[in-house]
Amino acid sequence: MKIWIYTEGEQRGPFNIDEINTLPIAPDTPVWHSGMANWEPAIRVLPAMPGFAGFGPKTPAEPDSDTPETQEIIEEVEGVTDEVESPADTQVEPEVTSWQQQVWQQQAAEAQRTTAQAAAQAPQRPAAPPTFIGWSIALMVCCCGSPFAIAALIGSIVTSIRYSQGNYEGARKASEVTEWLVMIAIALSVVCAPLWGMLF
Amino acid sequence: MQRTAKIFIAAMVIAAIAALVWFYATVDPTTSPIKLLCPIKAVTGYDCPGCGFQRALHAALNGRWAAAWHYNAFIFFLIPVAAIYIGADALRHRHPHLHATLNHPLPLILLAISILLWWLLRNIL
Numbered sequence: 001m002k003i004w005i006y007t008e009g010e011q012r013g014p015f016n017i018d019e020i021n022t023l024p025i026a027p028d029t030p031v032w033h034s035g036m037a038n039w040e041p042a043i044r045v046l047p048a049m050p051g052f053a054g055f056g057p058k059t060p061a062e063p064d065s066d067t068p069e070t071q072e073i074i075e076e077v078e079g080v081t082d083e084v085e086s087p088a089d090t091q092v093e094p095e096v097t098s099w100q101q102q103v104w105q106q107q108a109a110e111a112q113r114t115t116a117q118a119a120a121q122a123p124q125r126p127a128a129p130p131t132f133i134g135w136s137i138a139l140m141v142c143c144c145g146s147p148f149a150i151a152a153l154i155g156s157i158v159t160s161i162r163y164s165q166g167n168y169e170g171a172r173k174a175s176e177v178t179e180w181l182v183m184i185a186i187a188l189s190v191v192c193a194p195l196w197g198m199l200f
Numbered sequence: 201m202q203r204t205a206k207i208f209i210a211a212m213v214i215a216a217i218a219a220l221v222w223f224y225a226t227v228d229p230t231t232s233p234i235k236l237l238c239p240i241k242a243v244t245g246y247d248c249p250g251c252g253f254q255r256a257l258h259a260a261l262n263g264r265w266a267a268a269w270h271y272n273a274f275i276f277f278l279i280p281v282a283a284i285y286i287g288a289d290a291l292r293h294r295h296p297h298l299h300a301t302l303n304h305p306l307p308l309i310l311l312a313i314s315i316l317l318w319w320l321l322r323n324i325l
Contacts, residue, residue, distance in 0.1 A: 131303045134285025137278055137311065141250035146240055149250075153312055160305045 006030040006039065021044065027111075028104040041104040043111070058123045126168050129175035131156040142192075145185030152181035225261040229254040249274060249319045274318045281311065 003020050015023065025031070027043035037044070104159030133156040145191035152163055155178030163171035219272035240248035259267035269276065285302060292299040301307075 040267050128300065128303060130289060131308065133303065133308055133311070134236050134282045134287075134289060137315070138286065139273055140248075140252035140315070141272075141278065146238060146248045146250050150248075152313070157305065157308045158311055160303055166230035 001033055003031060003033040003045075006032075026108075028101070028108040030101065030104065038065070039100065040106065043108060115147075117136050126172075129159060129172045130179070131159045131175065132178045132182050133160075136178070139182065139185040139189065142185065142189035145188040145192075148181050148185035148188065152178050152185060155181055208293065224254065224257045228258050230258075246274075246323045247319075249278075249315050274315075274322075277314075 001017055003013035003017065004011055005015070005020075005023065005025060025042045025046070027041060029042045030039040031042045031045040032039045033045070060178075077151055132152060136149055136152040136156050139145045139152065142149070155174055159171050159174040159178055162168075163170070238248050238251050240246070241251055250272070252274055256271035256275055259265070259271060288295070288299045288302050300307040
């Protein structure tokens with residue numbers, strides 16, 4: 001696929017897709033390749049460019065969601081070129097006007113603003129729920145409560161793993177279960193100790 | 201929670217710990233007529249990871265460290281670790297990074313593996 005770019009007041013090209021990745025292209029740089037009706041900002045034509053992270057319609061809350069989309073666009077672009085092949089390469093590139101460039105620059109700036117706003121509004125990572133690991137292992141030595149202490153230790157690990165995987169709701173639930181197990185272990189230990197003393 | 205309630209709970213906990221220390225310092229579990237049986241040991245016949253703690257505590261509180269080590273060597277590791285974790289919980293607001301590091305899955309899993317190994321080894325050896 002042959003791609004032309006428009007920088008520093010002149011057209012440059014043709015480049016292939018590998019060369020494009022090494023060029024200093026801004027999100028608003030006009031780009032054209034065969035099969036396109038008009039020049040378009042690079043962010044729309046080449047959203048997979050390494051330097052473009054944070055521009056365009058991506059939202060920071062779902063950073064992975066744009067990957068398949070990007071691939072789709074690239075496939076689409078390549079498909080178009082394969083179909084039309086050489087006749088399209090002879091197509092005359094439309095003129096780039098300065099007002100078009102201005103519009104694209106405005107769009108890029110707006111996209112950046114939107115991204116920053118979305119980042120500010122994105123839900124915060126909630127505080128890690130308590131794992132109660134200290135209590136779990138401390139209660140392991142209290143014989144009456146030891147079966148519950150062992151269950152609580154497993155609960156602590158589940159809480160920690162779920163939180164580290166981003167399953168905050170699951171981590172909170174596991175933390176609650178662990179808390180109950182710790183309470184039962186403490187209760188059993190407290191019940192056992194006076195019994196022991198009384199009988200003695 | 202109110203400040204007075206916090207102080208009350210802290211006082212109760214300290215009193216309970218003092219009572220336990222006094223109790224285990226004076227009563228020798230090996231000679232006392234009543235045995236507090238561990239449910240795991242009662243059912244399976246095998247020592248649990250904490251079995252021997254009472255005898256070890258009595259020996260340690262009377263200065264017999266070798267005997268304490270013999271009854272349950274693992275508590276010399278487990279009790280300090282538990283103290284560190286409970287301390288990190290209490291100081292979470294002041295040292296959030298320490299708390300987060302200690303509560304990562306990796307140290308927790310290593311801890312569980314060490315307990316499991318101790319449990320196996322003490323029953324095999």
